[in-house]
Amino acid sequence: MELDEAVRDTNVQMCYSCGKCTLACPLTHDDHIYSPRRIVETILAHGEEGISPAEMWECLTCNACSTYCPSDVRFPAFVREIRGELVKDGSYGECSHAGILHSMMRLMAGGQLEQKRLEWLDDSLETSPRSNVLLFVGCAPYYDAVLGEHGSHTETTKSAIKLLNSIGIKPRLLKDEVCCGHDMLWTGETETFENLERINTERINKSKVKQIIFTCPECYDTFKENYKDLREDIELHHLAQFLGDRIDDLEFKENGKKVTFQDSCRLGRFQGIYEPPRDLLLAVPGLELVEMEDNRKKSVCCGTSCWMNCDQESKRMQVERLEEASTIADMMITACPKCLIHYRCAMDGQSKLDTDVKDLFVMLAESLEP
Amino acid sequence: MKAPFEPKILAFCCNWCAYSGADLAGTSRLQYPPNVKIVRVMCSGRIDPGHIFRAFETGVDGILVAGCHPGECHYISGNERAEERVETAKAVAEIIGIGKDRIRLEWISASEGLRFAEVIEDFIKEIRAKGPNPVGGDA
Numbered sequence: 001m002e003l004d005e006a007v008r009d010t011n012v013q014m015c016y017s018c019g020k021c022t023l024a025c026p027l028t029h030d031d032h033i034y035s036p037r038r039i040v041e042t043i044l045a046h047g048e049e050g051i052s053p054a055e056m057w058e059c060l061t062c063n064a065c066s067t068y069c070p071s072d073v074r075f076p077a078f079v080r081e082i083r084g085e086l087v088k089d090g091s092y093g094e095c096s097h098a099g100i101l102h103s104m105m106r107l108m109a110g111g112q113l114e115q116k117r118l119e120w121l122d123d124s125l126e127t128s129p130r131s132n133v134l135l136f137v138g139c140a141p142y143y144d145a146v147l148g149e150h151g152s153h154t155e156t157t158k159s160a161i162k163l164l165n166s167i168g169i170k171p172r173l174l175k176d177e178v179c180c181g182h183d184m185l186w187t188g189e190t191e192t193f194e195n196l197e198r199i200n201t202e203r204i205n206k207s208k209v210k211q212i213i214f215t216c217p218e219c220y221d222t223f224k225e226n227y228k229d230l231r232e233d234i235e236l237h238h239l240a241q242f243l244g245d246r247i248d249d250l251e252f253k254e255n256g257k258k259v260t261f262q263d264s265c266r267l268g269r270f271q272g273i274y275e276p277p278r279d280l281l282l283a284v285p286g287l288e289l290v291e292m293e294d295n296r297k298k299s300v301c302c303g304t305s306c307w308m309n310c311d312q313e314s315k316r317m318q319v320e321r322l323e324e325a326s327t328i329a330d331m332m333i334t335a336c337p338k339c340l341i342h343y344r345c346a347m348d349g350q351s352k353l354d355t356d357v358k359d360l361f362v363m364l365a366e367s368l369e370p
Numbered sequence: 371m372k373a374p375f376e377p378k379i380l381a382f383c384c385n386w387c388a389y390s391g392a393d394l395a396g397t398s399r400l401q402y403p404p405n406v407k408i409v410r411v412m413c414s415g416r417i418d419p420g421h422i423f424r425a426f427e428t429g430v431d432g433i434l435v436a437g438c439h440p441g442e443c444h445y446i447s448g449n450e451r452a453e454e455r456v457e458t459a460k461a462v463a464e465i466i467g468i469g470k471d472r473i474r475l476e477w478i479s480a481s482e483g484l485r486f487a488e489v490i491e492d493f494i495k496e497i498r499a500k501g502p503n504p505v506g507g508d509a
Binding site: 095097098099100103104106107108110112113114115116117119141142145146148 | 427467
């Protein structure tokens with residue numbers, strides 16, 4: 001195993017055991033401790049024998065630990081490298097949904113299938129096959145099919161198109177794009193990720209696209225950080241950022257709701273986009289934005305990542321976060337499809353949670369001046 | 371010379387009805403094509419869309435989920451669950467480009483050995499016409 005390399009690349013040898021990571025980790029609470037410090041120390045002391053696969057798969061890769069680390073140890077990246085090696089040895093995390101979402105990604109990585117991924121488009125949405133602006137749809141249609149009402153992510157994509165139309169942009173959609181590969185990369189299936197990356201890169205590079213817009217923070221982060229061969233003149237934007245720069249062109253109608261914003265890990269701690277979604281919400285007249293105690297870089301993970309290891313810890317984190325949101329606001333807004341899905345799932349059967357979770361772009365599109 | 375296409379079918383059969391139906395087809399010495407591999411599960415409700423797509427990943431050409439007739443499930447409502455889940459799997463199969471016809475749900479009781487053989491024969495005929503799973507693989 002290339003352990004030395006992983007240690008060097010992710011700065012793990014710089015750990016000086018202060019333990020801030022353990023306190024920052026959302027998995028750590030009264031009865032359960034997840035300590036990146038101890039994990040790192042054990043591996044540094046015992047090498048490969050110090051690796052505990054269960055602990056490696058438990059990490060949510062939310063980057064809370066690294067945000068607080070005074071020594072710049074990139075623990076999530078280290079976990080990702082180790083997972084890559086574990087997969088080679090046949091160790092996997094516990095897939096939720098019986099692994100269907102992972103199967104989908106592997107099937108797409110083959111590149112032989114002709115998908116019908118744009119069936120949800122309707123005539124009210126203006127798109128153009130010759131536009132320079134590409135809207136990356138990602139796994140949205142699959143979430144709708146697999147997760148039913150918890151998914152409804154094409155609603156987000158439709159809203160994104162409406163918002164873009166309202167500022168005079170007709171985006172282009174690719175019929176044959178594949179999953180961005182984020183989950184494959186973070187669950188150690190590097191080869192599948194590389195295939196997905198290659199297919200998307202080839203198909204995008206040969207089009208005349210100048211800008212790619214993402215509604216999903218995970219796709220955005222993956223394209224930005226892990227796609228090596230994308231044409232250099234292509235600009236990448238998350239929709240919140242893209243609209244945030246054009247806020248004066250958007251006209252919203254009155255909305256008297258009191259909302260709070262959940263920063264997702266990939267958009268917030270990974271990409272540092274904290275203010276654009278808030279600016280957009282504040283541009284809606286009458287809308288009141290209140291903050292939860294842990295916001296921006298202190299935001300709490302939604303409990304599960306990469307469709308893996310969904311357990312009682314996940315549920316605890318989700319319910320705690322929703323309880324906090326429900327005490328201060330009518331609605332929790334998020335800009336990440338996975339946060340949305342996980343919180344909606346946690347709300348099922350929790351009648352005491354008097355709140356609602358909505359996607360940022362759905363909320364904004366509903367508030368558009370007709 | 372390229373060998374002619376022989377469909378590979380995976381059948382998930384519930385222990386109480388469909389598997390017993392398959393058993394009866396065997397003990398009655400009914401002939402049906404050998405392209406099918408049977409996986410016995412306690413209830414058709416055990417089958418998740420994830421299992422179906424894991425099978426497609428390996429190159430299986432068609433998947434049959436067979437359970438008890440409605441109202442006759444040994445676990446009261448397992449087959450209703452199976453129906454919902456197969457619907458989900460079909461929806462995903464359609465989007466991803468595998469096609470919903472490659473998944474079939476059938477109700478076969480323990481006394482329907484003949485019907486089991488007929489369903490398999492018919493399904494194999496349909497998949498043969500449709501051609502191999504585009505994913506490839508040797509299942």
